[in-house]
Amino acid sequence: MELDTLYQEVILDHYKHPLNKGLSGTYDVQVHHINPSCGDEITLNLTVRESKIQSITWDGVGCSISQASVSIVSDLLLDKSLDEAGAITEQFIELMHSKGTKEGDPLVLEDAVAMAGVSKFPARIKCALLGWMAYRDAADRIKQSQDSVDERGGSQ
Amino acid sequence: MSFDVAAIRRDFPIFERTVRGGKKLIYLDSGATSQKPETVIEAESNFYRSHNAAVHRGAHQLAEEATDAYEGAREKVANFLGAKSEEIVFTKSATESINLIAYSMSNAPSGSRFALTSQDRIVVTEMEHHANLIPWQQLASRSGAKISWFEVLPNGRLDLDSINAVISEDTKVVAITHQSNVLGTINPLEEIVARAHAVGAVVVLDACQSVPHMPIDVKKLGVDFLVFSGHKAVGPTGVGVLWSNQLEDLPPFLFGGSMIENVTMESATWAPAPKRFEAGVPNMAQAVGLGAALDFLSKIGMDNIFHHEMALTKYFLEKLQEIPTLKIVGPLDLENRGSCISFTVGEIHPHDLGQYLDSQGIAVRTGHHCAWPLTRKLGVPATTRASLYLYNQEAECDLLVSGIVNAQKYFA
Numbered sequence: 001m002e003l004d005t006l007y008q009e010v011i012l013d014h015y016k017h018p019l020n021k022g023l024s025g026t027y028d029v030q031v032h033h034i035n036p037s038c039g040d041e042i043t044l045n046l047t048v049r050e051s052k053i054q055s056i057t058w059d060g061v062g063c064s065i066s067q068a069s070v071s072i073v074s075d076l077l078l079d080k081s082l083d084e085a086g087a088i089t090e091q092f093i094e095l096m097h098s099k100g101t102k103e104g105d106p107l108v109l110e111d112a113v114a115m116a117g118v119s120k121f122p123a124r125i126k127c128a129l130l131g132w133m134a135y136r137d138a139a140d141r142i143k144q145s146q147d148s149v150d151e152r153g154g155s156q
Numbered sequence: 157m158s159f160d161v162a163a164i165r166r167d168f169p170i171f172e173r174t175v176r177g178g179k180k181l182i183y184l185d186s187g188a189t190s191q192k193p194e195t196v197i198e199a200e201s202n203f204y205r206s207h208n209a210a211v212h213r214g215a216h217q218l219a220e221e222a223t224d225a226y227e228g229a230r231e232k233v234a235n236f237l238g239a240k241s242e243e244i245v246f247t248k249s250a251t252e253s254i255n256l257i258a259y260s261m262s263n264a265p266s267g268s269r270f271a272l273t274s275q276d277r278i279v280v281t282e283m284e285h286h287a288n289l290i291p292w293q294q295l296a297s298r299s300g301a302k303i304s305w306f307e308v309l310p311n312g313r314l315d316l317d318s319i320n321a322v323i324s325e326d327t328k329v330v331a332i333t334h335q336s337n338v339l340g341t342i343n344p345l346e347e348i349v350a351r352a353h354a355v356g357a358v359v360v361l362d363a364c365q366s367v368p369h370m371p372i373d374v375k376k377l378g379v380d381f382l383v384f385s386g387h388k389a390v391g392p393t394g395v396g397v398l399w400s401n402q403l404e405d406l407p408p409f410l411f412g413g414s415m416i417e418n419v420t421m422e423s424a425t426w427a428p429a430p431k432r433f434e435a436g437v438p439n440m441a442q443a444v445g446l447g448a449a450l451d452f453l454s455k456i457g458m459d460n461i462f463h464h465e466m467a468l469t470k471y472f473l474e475k476l477q478e479i480p481t482l483k484i485v486g487p488l489d490l491e492n493r494g495s496c497i498s499f500t501v502g503e504i505h506p507h508d509l510g511q512y513l514d515s516q517g518i519a520v521r522t523g524h525h526c527a528w529p530l531t532r533k534l535g536v537p538a539t540t541r542a543s544l545y546l547y548n549q550e551a552e553c554d555l556l557v558s559g560i561v562n563a564q565k566y567f568a
Contacts, residue, residue: 002177003515003566007508012567038507038523039531039538061537063507064567127507 005117006124007064014068014111019075024057029141033134035126040066042130044074046138053077053085056135065115065124070131072111082139089132096125159464161549164456167193168547179517182552187337187365187496187543188521189387192449199448200392203441210437212414226440229447230430233397236450237382238373245398245430246443250364251287253383253398254331256433257360258291259409261329262298269328269356270406274300276328279357281306281314281343282533283336286526288362292331301328308533312339312486319351327357334366338525338541339486340469340496342366349378358402364388368545369465369494371458374399386442391449395442403429410435453546461546465495468544472497472553479560485539495544498525501560504567506540512563513540518556 023030027045034041042060046053056074060067077085092112095104100120104113118128165171168191175181183191203225209218211226227241234241247253264270272278278292278301296303304322306314323330330352335342345361352359358380366372367382368389374382380402386395400406408415408426412435417425426432453461470490476482481502487493501509506522513520521541524531531538542556 003512006511007566039528040507041537063505065507121511124507124511 006121008114008117010111010114011064011068014071015064018067018071020055020057021059021071021074022057023059024055027055027057029138031134031138031141033130033137035062035066035130037126038063040127040130042066042070042134044070044131044134044138046135046142048082048142051081053080053082058131058134062130063124063127065118065127066130069112069115069128070134072115073131073135076110076112077135082143085135085139089136092132093129095119096128159456159460161464161547165547165549167195167452169194169197171547175517175519176515182516182518182555184542184544184548184552184556185519185521186368186388186545186548187525187541189393190368190390190545191547192392193390193452195452196390196392196445196448200441200445203444208441211440212431222440225444225447226438229443232447232450233399236372236454237367237399238375239399239401242428242430243374243399243401243403245400245403245433246438247383247396247398247433248394248439249396250362250383250385251396253396254288254360254362255291256398256409257381257383257400257406258295260406260433261295263407263409265407268405270358272296272299272301272328274302275326276301277304277324277326278302279304279306279323279327279330279332279352281332282308283314283339283341283527283530284331284333285337285362285364286528288331288333288360289529292329295329306332308339308530311488312336312341314341314343316344316347319347323348323351323355323357325355327352327355329360330357331360331362333362333364335363335369335494335496336486336527336530337365337496337543338498338527338530338539340494340498341487342492342494344492345377345379353378365494365496368453369458370462374401386446386449389446389449390452391446392442394439395446397446398433403433408432408435412436414438456546464546465544465548466490468548468550468553469493469495469497471550472542472544472556475553475557476560479557479564481564482560485534485536496541497543498539498541500536500539501564504563506538508567509540509560509563512566513556513559516555516559516562518552518559520556 024045029046032043040062044058047055098119104116106113115128118124170191207221209222211223230244231241233244261270360381361379363382363384367384382399387393415432415435417427483500485498510522523538
């Protein structure tokens with residue numbers, strides 16, 4: 001059934017048993033993202049240590065696709081550098097816009113390849129991207145604060 | 157006259173198609189937009205095919221025919237609402253109609269009863285569609301006026317106990333929905349209109365969910381402004397209606413061709429209503445299509461449509477409530493209740509439920525239904541909504557129920 005290409009076991013597993021759900025007490029950056037068309041919301045905490053992602057924790061409400069996706073993000077990007085995580089994020093976004101023509105590289109995207117079927121359901125792509133967009137926003141803020149520290153350092 | 161749903165469905169070509177791999181289309185999303193009968197599709201395309209010309213201009217036969225068709229549609233809308241033709245303004249949507257009122261009020265000269273100041277108040281309700289909330293928030297921010305609102309009780313009704321406090325002496329506008337697009341609640345207008353008029357406020361009625369579904373006579377409602385959209389009343393998209401018997405006192409909002417009386421290089425004066433509010437070449441074919449839509453509904457009879465929907469709503473409410481963990485969000489009784497039925501099903505997110513139902517050919521709406529403050533108030537992130545119309549039937553309810561039960565198994 002067509003529906004099963006959307007609701008892969010992996011997705012339903014992440015939905016029922018989400019990883020890293022529950023916000024950490026400390027973090028470098030906290031972002032809050034909403035999907036205005038459906039009201040899904042997530043808050044995401046990002047902590048980076050020695051140029052590597054040390055933790056991503058999150059909380060939110062939403063459909064199985066959005067919640068599973070952020071669960072996958074919070075696990076997949078751990079221990080990656082911001083550049084590596086950025087490249088993985090771009091691959092995922094490309095997969096989502098593939099209209100079902102791509103399968104995704106399991107060596108890079110791991111569990112996130114289970115989301116490939118979502119790209120055939122245009123109304124759900126935003127659900128799948130919610131957690132990734134929140135991550136990208138958080139990472140951009142960390143990079144911006146690092147850049148401004150570098151600039152201040154350079155001018156002294 | 158018995159209500160022949162099968163015959164009515166034959167007038168709607170879309171029901172001949174299938175969806176999602178050969179499944180019969182179960183369309184339960186008429187609250188978002190209704191399907192169109194052949195006569196409406198014909199009227200709209202026939203305008204382009206045979207009569208197309210810019211209305212109110214041109215010295216040729218086509219311009220005459222186009223003008224007759226367009227003004228004929230205005231007369232049909234007026235008759236449908238128990239109004240006069242000059243009280244009907246065509247807009248592109250109900251949303252535009254409400255923005256038109258709010259912006260025209262902004263343009264009212266100080267001292268006019270429509271001009272708002274920081275001393276004034278605008279009253280809305282917690283169950284408004286964004287289209288009848290945000291234009292008033294914006295008018296408040298432009299004018300400095302304050303916003304107050306009626307709260308929604310857990311049973312889906314407005315809390316009217318505090319009516320004299322909410323509609324205070326400084327209230328200038330009361331903007332309220334006739335029927336909630338989420339809860340199905342039909343609001344008690346008589347009491348609200350009486351209080352609003354007692355303090356000198358005008359009442360703006362969002363009738364998007366009522367005009368298509370029940371007989372409406374604007375004289376009996378007693379409101380000052382009424383808006384509805386064509387596409388929810390088996391008409392085309394791109395045409396909305398604004399009714400008021402006080403248009404002469406209101407300055408225009410959109411400026412340009414067709415809405416003027418006289419123009420010099422430095423200034424202009426305005427045509428009488430309704431033309432004053434119809435700048436530019438209007439959506440003519442769509443207005444004509446709306447005329448055909450109202451003819452279609454009138455032929456069946458709005459009383460008959462209302463009673464059909466009520467019987468259907470009763471059936472849906474009873475059957476849906478037999479599903480374990482399904483909770484109706486809105487009134488459970490049929491008194492002052494329309495055919496929008498929103499609900500939650502245990503822990504299944506409405507998006508997932510909607511997706512599952514779609515795979516069975518069942519079209520419902522999920523989310524906050526453009527009434528985000530309401531879903532927040534109700535303490536649910538989103539709901540699933542089945543909204544019914546004249547072409548729906550009990551068998552579709554049975555399929556919805558079995559679809560929901562199967563979704564419960566799928567997501568268990």
